[in-house]
Amino acid sequence: MTDWLGPNEWAAVLLSIKVAFWATLFSLPVAIGVAYLLAKKEFVGKQLLNGIVHLPLILPPVVTGYLLLMIFGKRTAFGSFLAEWGMEFAFRWSGAALAAAIMAFPLLVRAIRLSIEAIDPKLEEAAATLGASRRWVFITITLPLMLPGIIAGAVLGFAKAMGEFGATITFVSNIPGQTQTLPSAIYAFLQVPGGESSATKLVIISIVIAMSALLASEWLSRRMSRRLQS
Amino acid sequence: MTLSVSLKQSMQEFALDVEFEAPDGITVLFGESGSGKTTTINAIAGLQTNCEGKVTLTDRVLFDSDSNTYLKPYQRKIGYIFQESRLFPHLTVEQNLNYAKRFKSVDKSVDFSHIVELLGIKHLLKRSPDSLSGGEKQRVAIGRALLSAPDLILADEPLAALDGARKAELLPYFKRLNRELGIPMLYVTHSPEEVLELADHVIALEQGRIVTQGPAREVMANSKVARTANRAIKSTLTTRLIAQHPDGLSELQVANETLYVPTIDAPTNSTVCLELVANDLILSAAKVDGISALNQVCGTVESIETTSSGDVLINVCIATEIISTHITTRSLNNLKLSIGDPCVLIIKSVNICPSNRCQG
Numbered sequence: 339m340t341d342w343l344g345p346n347e348w349a350a351v352l353l354s355i356k357v358a359f360w361a362t363l364f365s366l367p368v369a370i371g372v373a374y375l376l377a378k379k380e381f382v383g384k385q386l387l388n389g390i391v392h393l394p395l396i397l398p399p400v401v402t403g404y405l406l407l408m409i410f411g412k413r414t415a416f417g418s419f420l421a422e423w424g425m426e427f428a429f430r431w432s433g434a435a436l437a438a439a440i441m442a443f444p445l446l447v448r449a450i451r452l453s454i455e456a457i458d459p460k461l462e463e464a465a466a467t468l469g470a471s472r473r474w475v476f477i478t479i480t481l482p483l484m485l486p487g488i489i490a491g492a493v494l495g496f497a498k499a500m501g502e503f504g505a506t507i508t509f510v511s512n513i514p515g516q517t518q519t520l521p522s523a524i525y526a527f528l529q530v531p532g533g534e535s536s537a538t539k540l541v542i543i544s545i546v547i548a549m550s551a552l553l554a555s556e557w558l559s560r561r562m563s564r565r566l567q568s
Numbered sequence: 569m570t571l572s573v574s575l576k577q578s579m580q581e582f583a584l585d586v587e588f589e590a591p592d593g594i595t596v597l598f599g600e601s602g603s604g605k606t607t608t609i610n611a612i613a614g615l616q617t618n619c620e621g622k623v624t625l626t627d628r629v630l631f632d633s634d635s636n637t638y639l640k641p642y643q644r645k646i647g648y649i650f651q652e653s654r655l656f657p658h659l660t661v662e663q664n665l666n667y668a669k670r671f672k673s674v675d676k677s678v679d680f681s682h683i684v685e686l687l688g689i690k691h692l693l694k695r696s697p698d699s700l701s702g703g704e705k706q707r708v709a710i711g712r713a714l715l716s717a718p719d720l721i722l723a724d725e726p727l728a729a730l731d732g733a734r735k736a737e738l739l740p741y742f743k744r745l746n747r748e749l750g751i752p753m754l755y756v757t758h759s760p761e762e763v764l765e766l767a768d769h770v771i772a773l774e775q776g777r778i779v780t781q782g783p784a785r786e787v788m789a790n791s792k793v794a795r796t797a798n799r800a801i802k803s804t805l806t807t808r809l810i811a812q813h814p815d816g817l818s819e820l821q822v823a824n825e826t827l828y829v830p831t832i833d834a835p836t837n838s839t840v841c842l843e844l845v846a847n848d849l850i851l852s853a854a855k856v857d858g859i860s861a862l863n864q865v866c867g868t869v870e871s872i873e874t875t876s877s878g879d880v881l882i883n884v885c886i887a888t889e890i891i892s893t894h895i896t897t898r899s900l901n902n903l904k905l906s907i908g909d910p911c912v913l914i915i916k917s918v919n920i921c922p923s924n925r926c927q928g
Binding site for chain 1: 615657
């Protein structure tokens with residue numbers, strides 16, 4: 339495998355997986371919280387929150403990347419404040435993960451919100467009459483019942499994070515071995531003469547990863563919903 | 569243990585104003601749908617919060633709008649048996665039963681094996697709720713509520729979703745539970761049979777107000793309550809759809825009899841279940857000419873019962889199904905019908921509505 343792929347190509351694949359993994363891991367709990375708020379609560383500014391969540395889906399990714407640069411860039415107040423605490427994002431792999439997390443976020447929220455809305459609130463009422471406080475109702479009833487949605491959302495978000503290009507390249511550039519993810523590597527190979535064969539290999543790897551993620555999520559959520567059918 | 573309830577709620581189309589005490593034993597809240605039964609018990613359980621008034625359980629205040637006391641449902645120690653059982657689909661029967669045990673406010677001394685035995689659900693413990701029949705689900709739901717060690721049990725039409733045979737099978741459990749465990753129960757129903765079978769004390773509701781209350785026999789004999797009760801006597805008839813007619817009627821068949829009903833949206837040859845209200849049916853000794861009713865169905869008298877209000881209920885056998893019709897004693901005397909006699913049920917088409925209660 340390492341012979342088939344050059345070191346730069348191999349690095350891009352591993353980096354992409356790492357970026358997508360951390361992006362999904364960190365956006366998942368936030369997405370569950372936001373999806374719960376949007377599905378269950380009425381509050382002032384709900385539509386605004388909904389809009390902001392969906393913004394990365396509609397904005398050109400370049401715009402999202404540039405906004406990230408404006409907020410987290412080293413020369414901005416917020417960026418330098420974070421840098422003092424050892425958290426630097428611009429032109430780092432962690433920045434790629436941040437960009438991917440933000441781009442994947444709406445997909446996660448949508449999938450999870452749908453699964454929450456599909457839960458019969460009568461089951462939650464029943465749990466309350468059995469002695470479960472609101473927190474326990476969430477942990478023992480709501481969360482397990484929304485698991486198929488969480489899995490579907492996480493896989494979708496992971497795939498989106500793997501493929502994220504526009505915001506990533508704008509925010510963290512395209513530095514081989516550091517911020518060069520799969521799509522940026524494919525893009526880079528296509529810019530140089532004779533890079534097509536490397537690009538093709540990466541394209542095949544992209545397809546394989548995306549397909550297996552999709553199949554795995556289908557299998558998992560089908561298994562889950564079979565268990566949950568009532 | 570005494571439950572004392574005083575509730576007021578006024579909405580645009582509905583006003584609730586009830587005040588009652590439920591002593592030990594089984595207290596039945598009886599009334600038609602829309603009479604405020606479910607609103608009342610939901611307010612007692614804390615699932616509905618837009619009421620005013622006060623609910624106390626012996627000396628424990630569950631809710632008092634004057635002092636702004638409002639216990640959350642999980643703090644009330646009230647077991648609730650719902651009409652649709654509401655078992656948790658991601659847990660096994662055993663996990664459903666043990667659900668309440670994980671909470672520290674719940675008394676763990678309730679004997680699991682005793683309850684499981686009482687309800688006859690030992691063989692179901694490892695199963696998942698979706699593999700159970702309606703009656704089994706409801707027995708598990710009863711067990712789950714009991715194992716939360718409640719001070720009071722609320723039951724909201726727990727048998728309404730079951731067919732006749734399952735109902736009869738489940739009714740004795742409620743009686744036995746109350747006798748053996750001594751937990752007071754507030755039981756909501758619109759079925760007069762359940763009232764007579766279960767109730768130690770009945771509270772009859774109509775349009776959000778208490779009509780009368782007292783021992784079951786007394787309350788059910790009250791003419792105002794009897795009217796409500798009689799409206800609730802319904803039978804079902806399984807038929808087959810033969811044809812759709814352009815004048816807005818569907819043609820149905822049961823055995824050799826033909827019925828015409830307002831158009832039912834179902835394919836030809838499909839099974840259609842009809843619901844017939846005992847009060848809407850006319851009984852005749854022979855077929856009658858020149859009347860508006862489109863349906864005259866022949867059957868035989870299966871049995872004759874006297875109702876709590878002194879009228880009679882004639883159960884007529886059509887094909888293999890029993891249809892109840894409610895008539896006065898004078899009509900019965902005029903018709904001179906006795907068990908086994910042929911008779912004709914006259915049914916107005918517009919009084920027939922499709923139902924989803926038929927079984928098999």
